[in-house]
Amino acid sequence: MKVVKNDVKVNQYTRPGLKLSGVKGIVMHWTTTPGASALNERDYFNGTCIAAERYASAHYFVDRKEAQLIIPENEVAYHAHENNGCYVSFLKPNANKTAIGVEMCVEKNGKIHSETVQNAAELVADLCERYGLSTDRIVRHYDVTGKNCPAPWVSDSSQLTDFRKKVAALLGNTTVSNTTAPTSQPSRSTGTILKKGSSGSQVKALQKRLIAAGFSLSKYGADGSYGDETVQAVKALQKKAGIAVDGIYGPATEKALAVIEAKKKKPSSSGKRSSYPLPSGIYKVKSPLMKGTAVRQIQEALAALYFYPDKRAKNNGIDGYYGPKTANAVKRFQLMHGLSADGIYGPKTKAKLKDLLNN
Numbered sequence: 001m002k003v004v005k006n007d008v009k010v011n012q013y014t015r016p017g018l019k020l021s022g023v024k025g026i027v028m029h030w031t032t033t034p035g036a037s038a039l040n041e042r043d044y045f046n047g048t049c050i051a052a053e054r055y056a057s058a059h060y061f062v063d064r065k066e067a068q069l070i071i072p073e074n075e076v077a078y079h080a081h082e083n084n085g086c087y088v089s090f091l092k093p094n095a096n097k098t099a100i101g102v103e104m105c106v107e108k109n110g111k112i113h114s115e116t117v118q119n120a121a122e123l124v125a126d127l128c129e130r131y132g133l134s135t136d137r138i139v140r141h142y143d144v145t146g147k148n149c150p151a152p153w154v155s156d157s158s159q160l161t162d163f164r165k166k167v168a169a170l171l172g173n174t175t176v177s178n179t180t181a182p183t184s185q186p187s188r189s190t191g192t193i194l195k196k197g198s199s200g201s202q203v204k205a206l207q208k209r210l211i212a213a214g215f216s217l218s219k220y221g222a223d224g225s226y227g228d229e230t231v232q233a234v235k236a237l238q239k240k241a242g243i244a245v246d247g248i249y250g251p252a253t254e255k256a257l258a259v260i261e262a263k264k265k266k267p268s269s270s271g272k273r274s275s276y277p278l279p280s281g282i283y284k285v286k287s288p289l290m291k292g293t294a295v296r297q298i299q300e301a302l303a304a305l306y307f308y309p310d311k312r313a314k315n316n317g318i319d320g321y322y323g324p325k326t327a328n329a330v331k332r333f334q335l336m337h338g339l340s341a342d343g344i345y346g347p348k349t350k351a352k353l354k355d356l357l358n359n
Contacts, residue, residue, distance in 0.1 A: 001122045002066040006039075008046035014057040015045075018076040018097075025091050025099040025137040026124050027080045028163070029058060030150035034338045035108040038068040044335075045070060052332050053311065058101035060123060064115040067123050077101050080144045087255055088144050090137065095144045100127060104150060110338065112152060121163060125170035135164040135171075142242075146259040148356075154242040157252065194249040198226040206230075206249060210237065213260045276301040276357050283345040289321045296320040298330070298345050301353050307333045 010017045031041055038061040045057050058079040059071045071077040079101030080086075081094050091098045104112050104120050124138060140160055141149035153159045194203055207222035207230060215233040231247035238245045241256030278301055279294035299309050299318040309326045310317025317325055327343035335341040337352050 001119045003069060004066055005069045006042050008070045011050050013050050013053055013055050015071050016076055020074055020076060021097045023100055023131040025139060026127055027095055027099045027101050027139055027141055027144055028150060029079060029101060029103040029141050030112055031103050031105050032336055034106050034110050036105060038063040038066055038105055042068045042070045052328055054332055058103045060102045061105060062116055062120045062123060063105040064113050067119060073100055080141055086144055088139055091144060121166035122170060125167045128167060129171060135168050138164055157244045194226055196226055196231050199224055209257060213257060276304055278350050278354055283322050285322060285324060285327045289323055291321045295322045299326055301357060302329045302333060305356055
């Protein structure tokens with residue numbers, strides 16, 4: 001596969017010039033920009049992204065033809081941290097400083113082409129060989145922060161397993177881990193697998209956590225017995241998290257439960273809300289500026305998804321005024337999610353915001 005070294009310029013937002021503390025893993029992403037090539041992505045992170053003052057990047061962008069290396073492998077890229085921390089133990093405390101980020105480009109139909117996946121596998125196999133990494137050190141952005149990325153691999157975790165197998169085959173290995181990344185928060189219920197037929201204090205502790213997280217055990221409650229009701233509760237959790245639905249509690253399910261628990265704690269511990277009302281209608285830059293509660297709702301929703309009106313300003317620029325910086329945040333959001341990037345908030349932008357905030 002063709003690899004093009006095409007560094008973006010050193011700058012505050014996409015290439016800070018900081019050195020990695022070491023390469024301990026590979027984090028896989030998808031671009032969510034339908035039809036954009038690896039070169040298109042490189043040019044975006046060398047221009048528009050900087051102008052928009054958006055902190056984001058990755059080391060490699062891969063499409064059906066080539067891979068573009070836009071950040072040197074020994075430097076930090078802003079691809080897997082933001083405000084979400086790090087759930088993967090071997091990448092703690094900040095995956096931006098310990099991992100190489102690989103973005104897979106998306107076709108016009110919104111899917112990742114099989115040729116892109118194959119090219120990514122060849123690239124990652126080379127990285128694993130050069131840095132002495134096993135295939136279980138290949139993780140999804142989702143594993144690191146809980147973000148829905150790459151979305152197809154989150155909804156179907158077997159795609160990560162298949163990718164690891166491709167890499168293993170290229171490395172000449174015959175075995176590969178089929179588990180997702182271990183959580184940095186060890187299970188408070190058990191250090192082993194729990195499934196139908198299990199019983200005892202570990203099961204009871206898990207059941208209490210499931211109930212607190214909103215998964216009903218209305219008939220038997222936390223009785224310490226892993227029966228059909230507990231299986232169904234675990235399946236509901238797995239379905240909500242977008243991981244393999246088998247009713248068995250293991251590392252991936254523990255991580256998913258920990259993510260839900262962390263979200264439930266946020267309103268009281270950090271003041272962040274769990275729901276974001278969004279206005280109807282059209283909002284854009286006008287003279288005089290549009291202002292008020294509706295504009296603030298738009299700004300707060302954008303900030304919740306890390307598209308800040310002004311990251312360096314007080315309260316991230318959330319001020320209730322639909323000015324150029326808010327329009328720019330809307331435009332960045334639209335650009336990253338396949339919408340017409342005009343900086344105008346309307347029905348399609350509202351629908352996409354609502355969809356992402358509800359996931």
